[in-house]
Amino acid sequence: xxxxxxxxxxxxxxxxxxxxxxxxxxxxxxxxxxxxxxxxxxxxxxxxxxxxxxxxxxxxxxxxxxxxxxxxxxxxxxxxxxxxxxxxxxxxxxxxxxxxxxxxxxxxxxxxxxxxxxxxxxxxxxxxxxxxxxxxxxxxxxxxxxxxxxxxxxxxxxxxxxxxxxxxxxxxxxxxxxxxxxxxxxxxxxxxxxxxxxxxxxxxxxxxxxxxxxxxxxxxxxxxxxxxxxxxxxxxxxxxxxxxxxxxxxxxxxxxxxxxxxx
Amino acid sequence: xxxxxxxxxxxxxxxxxxxxxxxxxxxxxxxxxxxxxxxxxxxxxxxxxxxxxxxxxxxxxxxxxxxxxxxxxxxxxxxxxxxxxxxxxxxxxxxxxxxxxxxxxxxxxxxxxxxxxxxxxxxxxxxxxxxxxxxxxxxxxxxxxxxxxxxxxxxxxxxxxxxxxxxxxxxxxxxxxxxxxxxxxxxxxxxxxxxxxxxxxxxxxxxxxxxxxxxx
Numbered sequence: 448x449x450x451x452x453x454x455x456x457x458x459x460x461x462x463x464x465x466x467x468x469x470x471x472x473x474x475x476x477x478x479x480x481x482x483x484x485x486x487x488x489x490x491x492x493x494x495x496x497x498x499x500x501x502x503x504x505x506x507x508x509x510x511x512x513x514x515x516x517x518x519x520x521x522x523x524x525x526x527x528x529x530x531x532x533x534x535x536x537x538x539x540x541x542x543x544x545x546x547x548x549x550x551x552x553x554x555x556x557x558x559x560x561x562x563x564x565x566x567x568x569x570x571x572x573x574x575x576x577x578x579x580x581x582x583x584x585x586x587x588x589x590x591x592x593x594x595x596x597x598x599x600x601x602x603x604x605x606x607x608x609x610x611x612x613x614x615x616x617x618x619x620x621x622x623x624x625x626x627x628x629x630x631x632x633x634x635x636x637x638x639x640x641x642x643x644x645x646x647x648x649x650x651x652x653x654x655x656x657x658x659x660x661x662x663x664x665x666x667x668x669x670x671x672x673x674x675x676x677x678x679x680x681x682x683x684x685x686x687x688x689x690x691x692x693x694x695x696x697x698x699x700x701x702x703x704x705x706x707x708x709x710x
Numbered sequence: 711x712x713x714x715x716x717x718x719x720x721x722x723x724x725x726x727x728x729x730x731x732x733x734x735x736x737x738x739x740x741x742x743x744x745x746x747x748x749x750x751x752x753x754x755x756x757x758x759x760x761x762x763x764x765x766x767x768x769x770x771x772x773x774x775x776x777x778x779x780x781x782x783x784x785x786x787x788x789x790x791x792x793x794x795x796x797x798x799x800x801x802x803x804x805x806x807x808x809x810x811x812x813x814x815x816x817x818x819x820x821x822x823x824x825x826x827x828x829x830x831x832x833x834x835x836x837x838x839x840x841x842x843x844x845x846x847x848x849x850x851x852x853x854x855x856x857x858x859x860x861x862x863x864x865x866x867x868x869x870x871x872x873x874x875x876x877x878x879x880x881x882x883x884x885x886x887x888x889x890x891x892x893x894x895x896x897x898x899x900x901x902x903x904x905x906x907x908x909x910x911x912x913x914x915x916x917x918x919x920x921x922x923x924x925x926x
Contacts, residue, residue, distance in 0.1 A: 475774055591784040595814075596770040599829070602744050602763040603785055650813055652775045 454569035455561065455628075456671070459683075461576040462625040463637060463667035467660030468583055469621045470642035472614065475594045475652075479639050481518055484537045485615070486622040486635035488514030490544025490556060493631055497552040507631065508623050514540070515619045519612050544631065559630030559684040561671070575620050582617045586610065591652075633684040637663055640691040647698035666691035712738055713749075718888055718897055722756070722836075725863060725870040727884035727900075729877065731913050734890040736873040737766065740839050743871070755837075759869075762835030764826050766842045772815050778825045779810035785832050799831050803858065820851030827858065837869040838862070844876060852876070856883060877904065 473482045489507035496506025514536070521532050548556050564572075583590070589610055592600035601607045618638075625634040645658035670687030674680050712735040720726050728736045742749045744761060755761075786796055800810065805828060809821065817825060823843060830838060843859065844852040856879055862868050874880050880887060880900060887903040889896050891912050896903060 475771075477771075588784040588788040591776065591781065592788060594771060594774055595776065595781055596765065598741075598746065598765050598769045599763065601746050602761075602765075603788065605788070646775075650775045650815070651777075652780065655775050 449563075451563035451565060454566060455564040458564060458569055458572040458576075458624070459561075459628050459667050459671065460664060461573060462621070462628065463663040464660045465576045465579045465621045466625060466634075466637040467641045467645075467663035468656060469579060469618055470638035470640075470663070471645060471656045471659040472583065472590060472594070473618065473638060474642040474646060476614070478522075479643075481522065481533055482618055482638060483635045484533050484540075485511070485515055485518055485619055486626075486638075487537055487540045487544075487631055488518075489622065489626055489634075490540050490631040491547060493556045493626070494544045494546070494548030494552075497548050497556060503556070504623065504626060507626050510540075511619045511623055511626075512616070515615045516612075519615050522611065523608065554682070555630065557630050557632045558682050559626070559628050559633060561628060561675075561681045561683040572624050575624050579617045579621050582613060586613070590614070629684040629687065633688050636684075636688045637666065637691060640688070640695055641666060644691070644695040644698040647695075647702045662691070662694055666694060713742070713890070716751075716890075716895055720869060720871060720886075722869055723863075723867050725872065725883055725885045726888060727880040727886070728871065728873045728888045728890060729875075729880055729903075729912070730890035734892060736890055737841055739890070740841050740871065740873060743839060759837050760833070760835045762830035762833070762838045764823075764830045764838065764840045764843060766845060767819070767822055767826060769841075770814075770822075770826070772817075772822065774814060776814050777811055778805075778814060778817070778828075781814065781825070782810070782828060782832060785829060789833050791833055795832060795834070799828050802831065802862070803828050818851070819847050820854060823847065823851075823855055824858070827855075831862075835868070836866075837871065840870060840872045842873055842875065844874070844879070852879075859883075877909070880904070 470482075473479055489511040492506035492508065492510030493503050494506075495501075495510075496503040499506075517536065518533070521536075544556065545553065589600070589605045592603055592605055593607055593610055597607045600610075621638065622634050625637060628634070629637060641663035642659040644662050645655050648658055649655050666687050670690040671683050673690070674683045674686035678686065712733075716739070728739060730736055738747060740763075741747045743753055744763060745753070782796060782799070785791075799805070803824060805824075809825075812821075814822065814825065827843075838859075840859070843855050847855065859870065859872075860883055863870055872880075872884065881904055884900050887898060887900050889903055889908070889912050894911070896908070
Protein backbone atom coordinates (compact mmCIF):
# COMPACT_ATOMS: atom_id res chain seq x y z
CA UNK A 448 0.00 0.00 0.00
CA UNK A 449 1.45 3.41 -0.91
CA UNK A 450 0.35 7.01 -0.35
CA UNK A 451 -1.37 7.27 -3.73
CA UNK A 452 -3.47 4.26 -2.88
CA UNK A 453 -4.41 5.83 0.46
CA UNK A 454 -5.43 9.07 -1.26
CA UNK A 455 -7.83 7.12 -3.44
CA UNK A 456 -9.36 5.36 -0.43
CA UNK A 457 -9.68 8.63 1.47
CA UNK A 458 -11.33 10.42 -1.43
CA UNK A 459 -13.75 7.53 -1.90
CA UNK A 460 -14.75 7.96 1.75
CA UNK A 461 -15.18 11.72 1.33
CA UNK A 462 -17.25 11.12 -1.80
CA UNK A 463 -19.45 8.74 0.16
CA UNK A 464 -20.16 11.39 2.81
CA UNK A 465 -20.94 14.08 0.21
CA UNK A 466 -23.13 11.63 -1.72
CA UNK A 467 -25.19 10.89 1.41
CA UNK A 468 -25.68 14.59 2.12
CA UNK A 469 -26.60 15.57 -1.40
CA UNK A 470 -28.75 12.47 -1.84
CA UNK A 471 -30.89 13.23 1.18
CA UNK A 472 -31.67 16.69 -0.16
CA UNK A 473 -32.37 15.29 -3.65
CA UNK A 474 -34.78 12.79 -2.11
CA UNK A 475 -36.62 15.54 -0.23
CA UNK A 476 -36.70 17.65 -3.39
CA UNK A 477 -38.30 14.66 -5.15
CA UNK A 478 -35.77 14.84 -7.92
CA UNK A 479 -34.26 11.40 -7.59
CA UNK A 480 -35.04 10.49 -11.18
CA UNK A 481 -33.66 13.74 -12.56
CA UNK A 482 -30.54 13.33 -10.49
CA UNK A 483 -30.05 9.77 -11.66
CA UNK A 484 -30.01 11.01 -15.21
CA UNK A 485 -27.51 13.75 -14.44
CA UNK A 486 -24.84 11.19 -13.60
CA UNK A 487 -25.39 9.41 -16.90
CA UNK A 488 -24.78 12.67 -18.68
CA UNK A 489 -21.11 12.15 -17.96
CA UNK A 490 -20.95 9.07 -20.20
CA UNK A 491 -20.64 10.68 -23.64
CA UNK A 492 -17.85 12.94 -22.33
CA UNK A 493 -16.07 10.01 -20.70
CA UNK A 494 -16.30 8.08 -23.98
CA UNK A 495 -14.90 10.94 -26.04
CA UNK A 496 -12.06 11.40 -23.54
CA UNK A 497 -11.19 7.68 -23.69
CA UNK A 498 -11.35 7.83 -27.48
CA UNK A 499 -9.00 10.81 -27.67
CA UNK A 500 -6.80 9.48 -24.85
CA UNK A 501 -7.57 12.61 -22.84
CA UNK A 502 -8.40 12.98 -19.17
CA UNK A 503 -11.72 11.15 -18.61
CA UNK A 504 -12.70 13.47 -15.77
CA UNK A 505 -12.38 16.56 -17.97
CA UNK A 506 -14.50 14.96 -20.70
CA UNK A 507 -17.05 13.57 -18.25
CA UNK A 508 -17.15 16.85 -16.34
CA UNK A 509 -17.79 18.87 -19.48
CA UNK A 510 -20.86 16.92 -20.64
CA UNK A 511 -22.00 16.56 -17.04
CA UNK A 512 -22.20 20.30 -16.46
CA UNK A 513 -23.71 21.03 -19.86
CA UNK A 514 -26.33 18.38 -19.15
CA UNK A 515 -27.00 19.84 -15.73
CA UNK A 516 -27.89 23.18 -17.29
CA UNK A 517 -30.20 21.31 -19.66
CA UNK A 518 -31.97 19.50 -16.81
CA UNK A 519 -32.33 22.82 -14.96
CA UNK A 520 -34.02 24.36 -17.98
CA UNK A 521 -36.32 21.34 -18.31
CA UNK A 522 -37.26 21.58 -14.65
CA UNK A 523 -38.20 25.24 -14.94
CA UNK A 524 -40.58 24.48 -17.79
CA UNK A 525 -43.05 22.48 -15.79
CA UNK A 526 -45.61 22.50 -18.58
CA UNK A 527 -43.27 20.17 -20.45
CA UNK A 528 -43.56 16.52 -19.50
CA UNK A 529 -40.30 16.59 -17.53
CA UNK A 530 -40.07 12.88 -16.84
CA UNK A 531 -40.55 12.03 -20.51
CA UNK A 532 -37.93 14.56 -21.57
CA UNK A 533 -35.53 13.24 -18.95
CA UNK A 534 -36.12 9.68 -20.14
CA UNK A 535 -35.16 10.71 -23.67
CA UNK A 536 -32.01 12.50 -22.50
CA UNK A 537 -31.07 9.46 -20.43
CA UNK A 538 -31.39 7.03 -23.32
CA UNK A 539 -29.57 9.38 -25.69
CA UNK A 540 -26.64 9.69 -23.27
CA UNK A 541 -26.29 5.94 -22.87
CA UNK A 542 -26.52 5.39 -26.61
CA UNK A 543 -24.01 8.07 -27.55
CA UNK A 544 -21.72 7.12 -24.69
CA UNK A 545 -21.70 3.41 -25.56
CA UNK A 546 -21.11 4.21 -29.20
CA UNK A 547 -18.12 6.53 -28.79
CA UNK A 548 -16.40 4.73 -25.92
CA UNK A 549 -13.70 2.29 -27.11
CA UNK A 550 -14.79 -1.28 -26.36
CA UNK A 551 -11.95 -1.98 -23.92
CA UNK A 552 -12.79 1.11 -21.86
CA UNK A 553 -16.56 0.71 -21.82
CA UNK A 554 -16.69 -1.37 -18.67
CA UNK A 555 -14.59 1.15 -16.79
CA UNK A 556 -16.66 4.08 -18.06
CA UNK A 557 -19.89 2.43 -16.96
CA UNK A 558 -18.90 0.78 -13.71
CA UNK A 559 -15.76 2.59 -12.60
CA UNK A 560 -12.35 1.34 -11.68
CA UNK A 561 -10.51 1.80 -8.44
CA UNK A 562 -7.09 3.24 -9.22
CA UNK A 563 -4.33 5.15 -7.52
CA UNK A 564 -4.77 8.88 -7.15
CA UNK A 565 -2.17 11.63 -7.32
CA UNK A 566 -1.89 14.18 -4.53
CA UNK A 567 -3.18 16.88 -6.87
CA UNK A 568 -6.20 14.74 -7.78
CA UNK A 569 -6.84 14.08 -4.12
CA UNK A 570 -6.68 17.77 -3.24
CA UNK A 571 -9.00 18.71 -6.10
CA UNK A 572 -11.48 16.06 -5.05
CA UNK A 573 -11.29 17.15 -1.43
CA UNK A 574 -11.88 20.77 -2.42
CA UNK A 575 -14.94 19.70 -4.42
CA UNK A 576 -16.36 17.75 -1.47
CA UNK A 577 -15.68 20.73 0.79
CA UNK A 578 -17.57 22.97 -1.64
CA UNK A 579 -20.55 20.61 -1.63
CA UNK A 580 -20.68 20.51 2.18
CA UNK A 581 -20.21 24.30 2.42
CA UNK A 582 -23.10 24.85 -0.02
CA UNK A 583 -25.46 22.63 1.94
CA UNK A 584 -24.50 23.98 5.35
CA UNK A 585 -24.31 27.62 4.28
CA UNK A 586 -27.66 27.60 2.48
CA UNK A 587 -29.51 25.19 4.73
CA UNK A 588 -32.23 27.65 5.74
CA UNK A 589 -32.96 28.56 2.11
CA UNK A 590 -32.97 24.86 1.23
CA UNK A 591 -35.43 24.05 4.03
CA UNK A 592 -37.79 26.82 2.88
CA UNK A 593 -37.50 25.69 -0.74
CA UNK A 594 -38.09 22.05 0.19
CA UNK A 595 -41.16 22.96 2.19
CA UNK A 596 -42.69 25.12 -0.52
CA UNK A 597 -40.87 26.77 -3.43
CA UNK A 598 -43.73 29.24 -3.65
CA UNK A 599 -43.45 30.25 -0.01
CA UNK A 600 -39.66 30.37 -0.25
CA UNK A 601 -39.94 32.78 -3.19
CA UNK A 602 -42.45 34.90 -1.26
CA UNK A 603 -40.00 35.00 1.65
CA UNK A 604 -37.28 36.32 -0.65
CA UNK A 605 -35.34 33.19 -1.64
CA UNK A 606 -34.17 33.18 -5.26
CA UNK A 607 -35.54 29.71 -5.95
CA UNK A 608 -34.31 29.32 -9.55
CA UNK A 609 -30.76 30.24 -8.55
CA UNK A 610 -30.89 27.93 -5.54
CA UNK A 611 -32.06 25.06 -7.75
CA UNK A 612 -29.24 25.67 -10.20
CA UNK A 613 -26.73 25.80 -7.35
CA UNK A 614 -28.05 22.54 -6.02
CA UNK A 615 -27.87 20.82 -9.41
CA UNK A 616 -24.29 22.04 -9.84
CA UNK A 617 -23.10 20.72 -6.48
CA UNK A 618 -24.98 17.53 -7.29
CA UNK A 619 -22.99 17.20 -10.53
CA UNK A 620 -19.79 18.01 -8.68
CA UNK A 621 -20.49 15.14 -6.29
CA UNK A 622 -21.12 12.79 -9.20
CA UNK A 623 -17.87 13.94 -10.79
CA UNK A 624 -15.87 13.16 -7.64
CA UNK A 625 -17.25 9.62 -7.63
CA UNK A 626 -17.10 9.11 -11.38
CA UNK A 627 -13.85 7.20 -11.75
CA UNK A 628 -14.52 5.20 -8.66
CA UNK A 629 -18.12 4.22 -9.32
CA UNK A 630 -18.54 4.78 -13.07
CA UNK A 631 -21.19 6.75 -14.95
CA UNK A 632 -23.88 4.16 -14.39
CA UNK A 633 -23.38 3.65 -10.67
CA UNK A 634 -22.14 6.90 -9.17
CA UNK A 635 -25.68 8.18 -8.70
CA UNK A 636 -26.61 4.94 -6.90
CA UNK A 637 -24.61 6.02 -3.90
CA UNK A 638 -26.44 9.33 -3.91
CA UNK A 639 -29.88 7.76 -4.03
CA UNK A 640 -29.79 4.43 -2.15
CA UNK A 641 -28.31 5.51 1.20
CA UNK A 642 -30.74 8.45 1.31
CA UNK A 643 -33.68 6.14 0.62
CA UNK A 644 -32.39 3.82 3.35
CA UNK A 645 -32.03 6.60 5.92
CA UNK A 646 -35.54 7.87 5.12
CA UNK A 647 -36.95 4.52 6.26
CA UNK A 648 -35.27 4.87 9.60
CA UNK A 649 -36.02 8.39 10.80
CA UNK A 650 -38.51 11.22 10.44
CA UNK A 651 -36.18 13.93 11.68
CA UNK A 652 -34.32 15.95 9.11
CA UNK A 653 -30.90 16.24 10.76
CA UNK A 654 -30.86 12.58 11.76
CA UNK A 655 -31.96 11.63 8.26
CA UNK A 656 -29.15 13.57 6.58
CA UNK A 657 -26.47 12.32 8.99
CA UNK A 658 -27.74 8.74 8.69
CA UNK A 659 -27.68 8.94 4.88
CA UNK A 660 -24.03 9.99 4.97
CA UNK A 661 -23.12 7.28 7.47
CA UNK A 662 -24.89 4.57 5.45
CA UNK A 663 -23.16 5.78 2.30
CA UNK A 664 -19.79 5.65 4.05
CA UNK A 665 -20.43 2.13 5.36
CA UNK A 666 -21.47 1.00 1.85
CA UNK A 667 -18.23 2.28 0.37
CA UNK A 668 -15.98 0.87 3.08
CA UNK A 669 -17.62 -2.56 3.14
CA UNK A 670 -17.96 -2.66 -0.64
CA UNK A 671 -14.32 -1.71 -1.06
CA UNK A 672 -13.08 -4.34 1.40
CA UNK A 673 -15.25 -7.10 -0.06
CA UNK A 674 -14.31 -6.39 -3.67
CA UNK A 675 -10.57 -6.03 -3.06
CA UNK A 676 -10.15 -8.78 -0.45
CA UNK A 677 -12.77 -11.32 -1.51
CA UNK A 678 -13.30 -10.76 -5.23
CA UNK A 679 -9.82 -9.31 -5.80
CA UNK A 680 -11.10 -6.87 -8.40
CA UNK A 681 -10.56 -3.15 -8.89
CA UNK A 682 -14.14 -2.67 -10.16
CA UNK A 683 -15.48 -1.65 -6.77
CA UNK A 684 -18.70 0.11 -7.85
CA UNK A 685 -20.96 -2.93 -8.27
CA UNK A 686 -20.05 -4.35 -4.86
CA UNK A 687 -20.60 -0.95 -3.20
CA UNK A 688 -24.03 -0.73 -4.81
CA UNK A 689 -24.95 -4.25 -3.70
CA UNK A 690 -23.91 -3.48 -0.13
CA UNK A 691 -26.01 -0.31 -0.15
CA UNK A 692 -28.98 -2.24 -1.56
CA UNK A 693 -28.62 -4.85 1.20
CA UNK A 694 -28.61 -2.05 3.78
CA UNK A 695 -31.75 -0.66 2.16
CA UNK A 696 -33.45 -4.06 2.42
CA UNK A 697 -32.46 -4.21 6.08
CA UNK A 698 -33.95 -0.76 6.67
CA UNK A 699 -37.27 -2.00 5.30
CA UNK A 700 -37.19 -4.86 7.80
CA UNK A 701 -36.32 -2.49 10.65
CA UNK A 702 -39.19 -0.23 9.70
CA UNK A 703 -41.64 -3.13 9.61
CA UNK A 704 -40.42 -4.46 12.96
CA UNK A 705 -40.81 -1.01 14.51
CA UNK A 706 -44.33 -0.71 13.24
CA UNK A 707 -45.01 -4.06 14.91
CA UNK A 708 -46.12 -5.70 11.71
CA UNK A 709 -45.37 -9.33 10.99
CA UNK A 710 -42.61 -9.60 8.43
CA UNK B 711 -53.79 35.91 -20.12
CA UNK B 712 -56.07 35.22 -17.19
CA UNK B 713 -56.46 38.65 -15.65
CA UNK B 714 -56.79 41.88 -17.54
CA UNK B 715 -58.12 45.39 -17.09
CA UNK B 716 -58.04 44.95 -13.37
CA UNK B 717 -57.57 47.97 -11.17
CA UNK B 718 -58.31 48.25 -7.49
CA UNK B 719 -57.12 49.82 -4.27
CA UNK B 720 -56.86 48.38 -0.80
CA UNK B 721 -56.66 50.61 2.23
CA UNK B 722 -54.80 50.00 5.43
CA UNK B 723 -56.93 47.93 7.82
CA UNK B 724 -59.23 46.65 5.07
CA UNK B 725 -60.33 43.08 4.79
CA UNK B 726 -60.62 42.53 1.07
CA UNK B 727 -62.15 39.25 -0.03
CA UNK B 728 -61.49 38.02 -3.56
CA UNK B 729 -64.22 35.74 -4.84
CA UNK B 730 -64.94 34.13 -8.17
CA UNK B 731 -65.29 30.75 -9.84
CA UNK B 732 -62.42 28.30 -10.25
CA UNK B 733 -59.90 29.43 -12.81
CA UNK B 734 -60.82 33.10 -12.59
CA UNK B 735 -57.30 34.00 -11.44
CA UNK B 736 -57.71 34.56 -7.70
CA UNK B 737 -54.55 32.73 -6.67
CA UNK B 738 -52.71 34.21 -9.62
CA UNK B 739 -53.67 37.69 -8.45
CA UNK B 740 -52.29 37.00 -4.97
CA UNK B 741 -49.04 35.82 -6.53
CA UNK B 742 -48.83 38.79 -8.86
CA UNK B 743 -49.31 41.13 -5.90
CA UNK B 744 -46.12 39.61 -4.48
CA UNK B 745 -44.22 39.75 -7.79
CA UNK B 746 -44.07 35.95 -7.88
CA UNK B 747 -45.42 35.68 -11.42
CA UNK B 748 -44.62 37.78 -14.49
CA UNK B 749 -47.23 40.45 -15.19
CA UNK B 750 -47.76 43.74 -16.95
CA UNK B 751 -49.23 46.85 -15.44
CA UNK B 752 -48.33 48.37 -12.14
CA UNK B 753 -48.69 47.19 -8.59
CA UNK B 754 -47.94 49.88 -6.04
CA UNK B 755 -47.60 49.10 -2.36
CA UNK B 756 -47.22 51.72 0.32
CA UNK B 757 -43.63 51.98 1.51
CA UNK B 758 -44.71 50.81 4.92
CA UNK B 759 -46.48 47.73 3.60
CA UNK B 760 -44.84 44.51 4.65
CA UNK B 761 -46.38 41.38 3.19
CA UNK B 762 -47.04 38.00 4.75
CA UNK B 763 -48.32 35.13 2.62
CA UNK B 764 -50.39 32.13 3.60
CA UNK B 765 -50.57 29.93 0.48
CA UNK B 766 -53.01 27.10 -0.09
CA UNK B 767 -51.91 24.21 2.05
CA UNK B 768 -51.50 22.00 -1.02
CA UNK B 769 -48.62 24.25 -2.09
CA UNK B 770 -46.45 22.81 0.69
CA UNK B 771 -44.75 19.44 1.02
CA UNK B 772 -46.17 17.78 4.11
CA UNK B 773 -44.10 14.61 3.69
CA UNK B 774 -40.98 16.53 4.57
CA UNK B 775 -39.20 15.28 7.73
CA UNK B 776 -39.47 18.65 9.43
CA UNK B 777 -40.85 19.97 12.69
CA UNK B 778 -42.94 23.13 12.91
CA UNK B 779 -40.28 24.80 15.06
CA UNK B 780 -37.54 23.99 12.55
CA UNK B 781 -39.57 25.47 9.70
CA UNK B 782 -40.19 28.70 11.60
CA UNK B 783 -36.56 28.88 12.73
CA UNK B 784 -35.37 28.53 9.12
CA UNK B 785 -37.39 31.59 8.12
CA UNK B 786 -36.32 33.55 11.19
CA UNK B 787 -32.63 32.85 10.48
CA UNK B 788 -32.97 33.55 6.76
CA UNK B 789 -34.50 36.97 7.49
CA UNK B 790 -32.13 37.58 10.43
CA UNK B 791 -35.04 38.14 12.80
CA UNK B 792 -34.42 38.72 16.50
CA UNK B 793 -35.05 35.79 18.84
CA UNK B 794 -38.00 37.56 20.47
CA UNK B 795 -39.89 37.41 17.15
CA UNK B 796 -40.33 33.66 17.44
CA UNK B 797 -41.53 33.97 21.02
CA UNK B 798 -43.90 36.76 20.10
CA UNK B 799 -45.51 34.80 17.30
CA UNK B 800 -45.85 31.70 19.45
CA UNK B 801 -47.51 33.65 22.22
CA UNK B 802 -49.81 35.52 19.80
CA UNK B 803 -50.99 32.26 18.29
CA UNK B 804 -50.72 30.36 21.56
CA UNK B 805 -48.38 27.76 20.07
CA UNK B 806 -47.47 25.11 22.62
CA UNK B 807 -44.00 23.48 22.77
CA UNK B 808 -45.58 20.16 21.69
CA UNK B 809 -46.91 21.90 18.59
CA UNK B 810 -43.48 23.33 17.76
CA UNK B 811 -41.91 19.90 18.21
CA UNK B 812 -44.50 18.12 16.04
CA UNK B 813 -43.55 16.90 12.58
CA UNK B 814 -45.44 18.78 9.88
CA UNK B 815 -46.65 15.45 8.51
CA UNK B 816 -48.44 14.66 11.78
CA UNK B 817 -50.49 17.87 11.95
CA UNK B 818 -54.22 17.95 11.28
CA UNK B 819 -55.51 20.25 8.55
CA UNK B 820 -56.36 22.99 11.02
CA UNK B 821 -53.05 22.71 12.84
CA UNK B 822 -51.16 22.83 9.57
CA UNK B 823 -53.05 25.96 8.58
CA UNK B 824 -52.07 27.46 11.92
CA UNK B 825 -48.43 26.61 11.24
CA UNK B 826 -48.68 28.37 7.87
CA UNK B 827 -50.17 31.43 9.58
CA UNK B 828 -47.37 31.42 12.16
CA UNK B 829 -44.88 31.23 9.28
CA UNK B 830 -46.52 34.22 7.60
CA UNK B 831 -46.62 36.27 10.82
CA UNK B 832 -42.88 35.90 11.45
CA UNK B 833 -41.26 39.20 10.55
CA UNK B 834 -44.28 41.34 11.48
CA UNK B 835 -46.20 41.75 8.25
CA UNK B 836 -48.91 44.39 8.24
CA UNK B 837 -50.59 42.94 5.16
CA UNK B 838 -51.59 39.28 5.07
CA UNK B 839 -52.37 37.59 1.76
CA UNK B 840 -54.47 34.57 2.49
CA UNK B 841 -55.25 31.91 -0.12
CA UNK B 842 -58.20 29.66 0.69
CA UNK B 843 -57.44 29.48 4.39
CA UNK B 844 -60.13 26.97 5.17
CA UNK B 845 -60.18 24.72 2.13
CA UNK B 846 -60.56 21.10 3.30
CA UNK B 847 -61.15 22.03 6.93
CA UNK B 848 -64.18 20.96 8.94
CA UNK B 849 -66.48 23.67 10.26
CA UNK B 850 -65.03 23.85 13.74
CA UNK B 851 -61.45 24.17 12.48
CA UNK B 852 -62.63 26.72 9.95
CA UNK B 853 -64.30 28.75 12.65
CA UNK B 854 -61.12 28.73 14.76
CA UNK B 855 -58.95 29.87 11.88
CA UNK B 856 -61.28 32.76 11.08
CA UNK B 857 -61.52 33.82 14.70
CA UNK B 858 -57.74 33.84 14.84
CA UNK B 859 -57.43 35.90 11.68
CA UNK B 860 -60.15 38.27 12.79
CA UNK B 861 -58.45 38.72 16.13
CA UNK B 862 -55.12 39.50 14.43
CA UNK B 863 -56.86 42.04 12.32
CA UNK B 864 -58.63 43.82 15.13
CA UNK B 865 -55.69 43.71 17.57
CA UNK B 866 -52.83 44.55 15.23
CA UNK B 867 -54.65 46.42 12.48
CA UNK B 868 -53.38 43.98 9.86
CA UNK B 869 -54.70 44.51 6.34
CA UNK B 870 -56.13 41.32 4.96
CA UNK B 871 -56.46 40.17 1.38
CA UNK B 872 -58.33 36.93 1.35
CA UNK B 873 -59.25 34.46 -1.36
CA UNK B 874 -62.21 32.40 -0.29
CA UNK B 875 -64.90 30.13 -1.65
CA UNK B 876 -66.82 30.35 1.57
CA UNK B 877 -69.33 33.09 0.86
CA UNK B 878 -70.81 33.17 4.35
CA UNK B 879 -67.35 33.85 5.76
CA UNK B 880 -66.78 36.56 3.19
CA UNK B 881 -70.10 38.13 4.15
CA UNK B 882 -69.19 38.06 7.82
CA UNK B 883 -65.60 39.30 7.78
CA UNK B 884 -64.87 41.18 4.57
CA UNK B 885 -65.08 44.96 4.49
CA UNK B 886 -64.84 44.91 0.72
CA UNK B 887 -65.27 42.30 -1.96
CA UNK B 888 -63.54 41.96 -5.30
CA UNK B 889 -65.18 39.53 -7.65
CA UNK B 890 -63.30 38.07 -10.57
CA UNK B 891 -64.79 36.16 -13.41
CA UNK B 892 -63.78 35.60 -16.98
CA UNK B 893 -65.59 38.56 -18.40
CA UNK B 894 -66.44 40.75 -15.45
CA UNK B 895 -64.68 42.40 -12.54
CA UNK B 896 -66.56 44.20 -9.79
CA UNK B 897 -65.76 45.62 -6.42
CA UNK B 898 -67.75 47.00 -3.52
CA UNK B 899 -69.02 46.28 -0.05
CA UNK B 900 -70.31 42.75 0.65
CA UNK B 901 -73.88 44.08 0.64
CA UNK B 902 -73.48 45.63 -2.78
CA UNK B 903 -71.62 42.75 -4.38
CA UNK B 904 -73.17 39.70 -2.80
CA UNK B 905 -76.67 40.05 -4.13
CA UNK B 906 -78.29 36.93 -5.56
CA UNK B 907 -78.26 38.46 -9.05
CA UNK B 908 -74.57 39.34 -8.95
CA UNK B 909 -73.58 35.97 -7.54
CA UNK B 910 -75.65 34.09 -10.05
CA UNK B 911 -73.96 36.03 -12.79
CA UNK B 912 -70.56 35.39 -11.26
CA UNK B 913 -70.86 31.68 -10.59
CA UNK B 914 -73.45 30.85 -13.21
CA UNK B 915 -75.82 29.30 -10.64
CA UNK B 916 -77.91 30.67 -7.79
CA UNK B 917 -75.80 30.40 -4.63
CA UNK B 918 -77.25 28.33 -1.83
CA UNK B 919 -75.89 30.70 0.74
CA UNK B 920 -78.46 33.38 -0.13
CA UNK B 921 -81.30 31.50 1.51
CA UNK B 922 -79.39 31.50 4.73
CA UNK B 923 -79.17 35.29 4.67
CA UNK B 924 -82.89 35.60 4.02
CA UNK B 925 -83.72 33.86 7.26
CA UNK B 926 -82.27 36.72 9.30
